[in-house]
Amino acid sequence: MPTQKISTLKTVNWLIGSTKDLLPPLLLACILACATRIASLGIYLVAGIGLLKVLQVDQAELLAGLSWGVLVALIIFLGLLKGVVRYLEQYIGHRVAFLSLARLRNRMYEAFERQAPFAADSKNSGGMLAKATSDIDKVEVFFAHTLPPAVAAVVLSGLATWGTWAVFGIQPAVVMLAGYVLIGLVIPALGVGTLRRSARDAAKARGTQNQMLADVLGGIDVIHGFNAGKPVIEDMQHSLQHARSAGLATGKLSAIRAALTQLVLWGSLIALFVLLGTAQQFGALIILCCALIPSYEAMRAVDGFILGLQDSLASARRLYATAIQKHPVSESANPLPLPTSGTLRVADLEVNYGNQLVVQDVCFELEPGSLLALVGESGSGKSSVAAALVRSVPASGTATFWQVPLVDASLEELRRRISLVSQEAVMVRGTLRENLLLGAEGISDEAMEEVLEELGLGAWLRKQKQGLQTRLGDRFTRLSGGQRQRLALARALLRNPAVLILDESTSALDARSEQLVLQAVAARRREGMAVLMISHRLSILEQAQEILVMHEGKVVERGAAQALLRDEDSLFSRMAVREADRILPG
Numbered sequence: 001m002p003t004q005k006i007s008t009l010k011t012v013n014w015l016i017g018s019t020k021d022l023l024p025p026l027l028l029a030c031i032l033a034c035a036t037r038i039a040s041l042g043i044y045l046v047a048g049i050g051l052l053k054v055l056q057v058d059q060a061e062l063l064a065g066l067s068w069g070v071l072v073a074l075i076i077f078l079g080l081l082k083g084v085v086r087y088l089e090q091y092i093g094h095r096v097a098f099l100s101l102a103r104l105r106n107r108m109y110e111a112f113e114r115q116a117p118f119a120a121d122s123k124n125s126g127g128m129l130a131k132a133t134s135d136i137d138k139v140e141v142f143f144a145h146t147l148p149p150a151v152a153a154v155v156l157s158g159l160a161t162w163g164t165w166a167v168f169g170i171q172p173a174v175v176m177l178a179g180y181v182l183i184g185l186v187i188p189a190l191g192v193g194t195l196r197r198s199a200r201d202a203a204k205a206r207g208t209q210n211q212m213l214a215d216v217l218g219g220i221d222v223i224h225g226f227n228a229g230k231p232v233i234e235d236m237q238h239s240l241q242h243a244r245s246a247g248l249a250t251g252k253l254s255a256i257r258a259a260l261t262q263l264v265l266w267g268s269l270i271a272l273f274v275l276l277g278t279a280q281q282f283g284a285l286i287i288l289c290c291a292l293i294p295s296y297e298a299m300r301a302v303d304g305f306i307l308g309l310q311d312s313l314a315s316a317r318r319l320y321a322t323a324i325q326k327h328p329v330s331e332s333a334n335p336l337p338l339p340t341s342g343t344l345r346v347a348d349l350e351v352n353y354g355n356q357l358v359v360q361d362v363c364f365e366l367e368p369g370s371l372l373a374l375v376g377e378s379g380s381g382k383s384s385v386a387a388a389l390v391r392s393v394p395a396s397g398t399a400t401f402w403q404v405p406l407v408d409a410s411l412e413e414l415r416r417r418i419s420l421v422s423q424e425a426v427m428v429r430g431t432l433r434e435n436l437l438l439g440a441e442g443i444s445d446e447a448m449e450e451v452l453e454e455l456g457l458g459a460w461l462r463k464q465k466q467g468l469q470t471r472l473g474d475r476f477t478r479l480s481g482g483q484r485q486r487l488a489l490a491r492a493l494l495r496n497p498a499v500l501i502l503d504e505s506t507s508a509l510d511a512r513s514e515q516l517v518l519q520a521v522a523a524r525r526r527e528g529m530a531v532l533m534i535s536h537r538l539s540i541l542e543q544a545q546e547i548l549v550m551h552e553g554k555v556v557e558r559g560a561a562q563a564l565l566r567d568e569d570s571l572f573s574r575m576a577v578r579e580a581d582r583i584l585p586g
C-alpha cells in the first residue's frame with residue numbers, strides 16, 4: 001500500500017498500540033520534563049529577585065521575607081532539584097525510547113518474516129534495511145526527545161501566563177500569551193505541508209541509498225572488473241543530492257522559524273517594556289523578563305516537536321505500511337498435518353506475478369523415489385513452479401501431498417516435507433554447523449560430516465582447523481560457487497524431506513562433483529525421497545522417469561529422455577543439440 005494513502009490517525013493508533021505499555025513511563029517522563037522546566041523558571045525568578053535587591057528597586061511585596069540567605073538557599077535547592085529531575089527525565093525518557101526501539105524493531109522483523117520470501121524478492125532490501133534502522137530511529141527520537149519537552153513547554157507557558165495575570169494583571173499576561181501562541185502554534189504551522197513532503201522524500205531517499213549501497217557492496221567485484229566505479233559513484237552522488245535537496249527544504253524552514261521565534265521574543269520584551277517601563281514598575285518588568293526568557297525557550301520545543309513529528313510520522317507510516325502488509329500466501333486457519341511420505345500430485349497449476357501469468361496448466365505426479373525433470377528455456381517458468389510448490393509465491397490449481405491440499409497444510413510441515421534448493425546457494429553469517437542446521441534440530445555432527453563426505457567436501461572439511469565450527473564468510477574461508485551449492489544441498493539432504501526440489505543446484509559443479517551429488521541423490525531416492533530436478537544437463541535428465549519441457553509457462557512436451565529425443569523436431573531435441581554443441585563445439 002502506498003504510504004501517502006495511510007491516514008495519520010491510523011498510523012498514530014498503530015504506534016500507540018505497538019508501544020501501549022510504554023505510555024505510563026512516557027507520561028512520567030512528561031511530568032519530570034515539566035518539573036525540570038519549572039525548576040529552571042524558579043532559578044531565573046530567584047536570580048531576578050536577587051537583581052532587584054542589588055539594584056535596590058523598591059518592590060516591597062515581592063522582596064518581603066527574601067533575605068540573601070533565603071535566596072541562596074532557594075537557588076541551591078532549585079539547582080539540585082533540577083539536576084535530580086532532569087536526570088530522572090533523561091533516564092526514563094531514554095528507557096522508553098530504547099524499549100520502543102526494541103519493540104518496533106521486533107514488530108518489523110516479524111513483519112519481514114511473515115512476508116518472506118515474497119517480500120524479500122519483490123521489495124528492495126535497502127528499503128527494508130532503512131525501515132529496520134533509520135525509520136525506527138526517527139520514531140524513537142519522537143518518543144524520547146520531542147514529546148516530553150513539548151508537553152512541558154505547554155504546561156510551563158500556561159503556568160507563566162496564569163502567574164503573570166495573578167501578580168501583574170491582564171495586560172502583561174496577554175502579551176505573554178500572544179508570544180506563546182505565536183511561538184507554539186503559528187510559527188510551527190508555517191510550511192507544514194512542505195515539511196511533510198520533504199520528510200516523506202527524505203525517508204524514501206534513505207531507503208534508495210541503502211539499496212544502492214547494498215547493491216554496490218554486493219557487486220563490488222563486478223564493478224571493479226568492469227571498471228564501472230566512476231558511473232556507480234556518480235549515481236550514488238546523484239542519489240545523495242536528491243536526499244540533500246529533500247533535507248534542504250526542512251533546513252530552510254527551520255532557519256526561518258528560528259528567526260521568527262527570536263523576533264517574537266524581542267517583540268514581547270519591547271511590548272512589556274512599553275507596558276511596564278515606568279520607574280514604579282521596573283521591578284515587575286525584570287521579573288517578567290526572567291519568566292519570559294526560559295518559558296519562550298521551552299516553547300521552542302513545540303517547533304522541534306512539529307519538525308520531529310513530520311519526520312516521525314513519515315517513518316511511522318512506512319513502518320505501519322509494512323506491518324499491515326499481508327503475504328499473498330497465508331496459512332489456513334486450521335492447518336492440516338502432512339504425513340512423512342506420499343505422492344505429490346499437481347494439476348492445473350498457475351502462477352501470476354501481479355497480472356503477469358508466468359505458469360499455466362502444469363500437471364504432474366511425483367511418487368516416492370521417482371525423479372521428474374523440468375526443463376525449458378530461461379524464463380519459461382521452471383523456478384516459479386518450484387516456488388509455488390513450497391508456497392513461496394501465490395498459485396492456483398490443485399497440489400496435494402498424500403491427498404492433503406498444500407493450501408490446507410501447515411506451512412512449517414509443508415516446507416519440512418518439500419525442500420527447495422534454489423539457484424542461489426545462500427549462506428548466512430555464522431559457522432558451518434549453523435549454516436547446515438539453519439534452524440533444524442536433532443542433526444548430529446556425525447550426520448553432517450557424513451553428508452559432506454558424500455558430496456565430496458570431506459577433504460575440504462578436514463583442512464578447516466575448526467571443523468564444523470569454521471566461520472563462513474571470513475577472509476580465509478571464502479567458499480567457491482561449487483562448495484556453496486554442495487553445502488546448500490547438504491543442508492536439504494540432512495533434513496531428509498519427502499520431496500527434494502533441485503533448481504539448477506549443480507550448475508557450478510565440475511563433472512566429478514556433479515557425479516557425487518547425483519549418487520547422493522540416487523541413494524536418497526532408493527530410500528523413498530522423490531526428486532524434482534530443474535536442469536539443462538543431459539547427464540541428469542537421462543535418469544528421470546519423465547521430463548516436462550516448458551515453454552512460455554506451459555508444459556509443451558513430456559516423456560522419457562529417449563522418447564523425446566527420437567523426435568528430432570521436438571523442443572527437447574533442439575535444446576539437447578544446443579547443449580551438446582555448447583560442450584563440444586563443432
Ligand SMILES: Nc1ncnc2c1ncn2[C@@H]1O[C@H](COP(=O)(O)OP(=O)(O)OP(=O)(O)O)[C@@H](O)[C@H]1O
Binds near residue numbers: 358376378380382385
Ligand atoms: N518475483 C517475481 N516477480 C515478477 N516476475 C517474476 C518473479 N519471478 C520470476 N518472474 C518472471 O516470471 C517468468 C518466469 O521466471 P522463472 O524464474 O520461473 O523462469 P525459469 O524458467 O526458472 O528461468 P531460469 O532458467 O532463467 O531460471 C520470467 O518472465 C520472470 O521474469
